[in-house]
C-alpha cells in the first residue's frame with residue numbers, strides 16, 4: 269500500500285497541453301475515482317501515474333519515493349484495463365500466475381498466491397478453464413486476479429467494467445467494493461458511470477479539460493458542488509439550472525446580487541397545483557420508470573425543468589402544475605459559474 273501524490277503534473281503532446289497542472293494527494297488505502305467528460309484526460313493521468321506515459325512537468329510521488337522518472341515495473345502498481353487481454357491458450361490459473369512465473373517465483377509460492385486471489389475473487393471453481401469458456405464478468409475478475417497476485421502498492425483501473433452488460437456491472441461493482449474492503453489497498457479508478465463513482469469512491473476527482481474542477485466525497489460533490497460544471501455533472505437526472513433573474517420565479521426574499529444562475533435538482537422539486545410553489549409550468553413529457561417518473565415541465569423563460577416524482581404521477585401532457593422547491597436545496601452560482609456559499613448550509617435558503 270502507498271500514498272500517491274501528484275504535484276503540479278502536466279502532460280504535453282507537442283504543442284497540445286492535455287493535463288494542465290494537477291495537484292492531488294491520495295492517502296494510503298483510499299479509493300479515488302476520476303470522472304469527467306470524454307477527452308478530459310482521465311486515462312492520460314492514470315497512465316502517467318502508472319508510468320506508461322511520460323510526465324512532461326511536475327512530480328509523482330509514490331510513498332516517500334519520487335517515481336516521476338521510474339519505469340512502470342519499478343512503481344509496483346497494477347493496472348486493470350477495459351479490455352482484459354487474457355492469454356487464450358492458458359488456463360485461468362496460468363493466466364493469473366503468469367507474471368509471477370515470468371519473475372521466477374517458485375511454483376509453490378505462485379500456487380499459494382493464485383489460490384488466495386481466486387478465493388477473494390470467487391474464481392476457485394474456474395481455475396482450470398480457458399478464458400473463452402468464461403463470461404465477461406468472470407474474465408474481468410481473472411484480469412483483476414492477475415494484478416492481485418503481484419501484491420501491488422496500488423491498483424489503477426481504467427473503466428474496467430465498461431464492456432460488461434448492466435447486470436454484470438452491478439455484480440462486479442459489488443465485487444470491487446468487497447475487494448477494496450478486504451485488501452484495503454489504494455485504488456484509483458476511472459469511470460463514466462455515475463453510480464460506480466458515487467458508490468465506490470472515498471473521494472471523487474472531477475476533471476474538466478485537463479484540470480481538476482473539484483475533489484470531494486460523493487456527498488460533498490452532490491450537496492455542495494463548487495461550480496456549475498460539477499453541479500450538472502454529478503447527479504442523474506442532472507441539476508436544473510436557469511437564470512437567477514427569471515421573472516416568473518416566486519421567491520420570498522431577493523437573491524444576492526451576484527447570483528446569475530439558479531440550480532435545483534429534480535429530486536428536490538415537488539409538484540402541486542398551478543400557482544403553488546416557486547414557479548409554474550406545463551407538463552411537456554412524462555418518462556415513467558416504474559419506481560419514479562421524470563416529469564419534464566415547460567416553465568416559460570426558465571426553460572424545461574425535470575422533476576423526479578415517485579411512482580405514477582397521474583399527470584398528463586399539457587396539464588398546468590406548480591413546482592415547489594425543497595427548502596435549503598437550491599443552489600446559486602455567480603456569472604463565472606462558481607457556487608455562491610450562503611450561511612451554514614452553503615446552499616440558498618428561503
Ligand SMILES: Nc1ncnc2c1ncn2[C@@H]1O[C@H](COP(=O)(O)OP(=O)(O)OP(=O)(O)O)[C@@H](O)[C@H]1O
Pocket residue numbers: 281284286304305306307308309310311312313
Ligand atoms: N498520443 C497523443 N497525442 C496527442 N493527443 C493525445 C494523445 N493521447 C491522448 N491525446 C489527447 O489527450 C486528451 C485526453 O485523452 P484521454 O484519453 O486521457 O481522455 P479520457 O478522459 O480518458 O477520455 P475517455 O473518457 O474518452 O476515455 C484527448 O483530447 C486526446 O485526444
Ligand SMILES: [Mg+2]
Pocket residue numbers: 310311312
Ligand atoms: Mg479514457
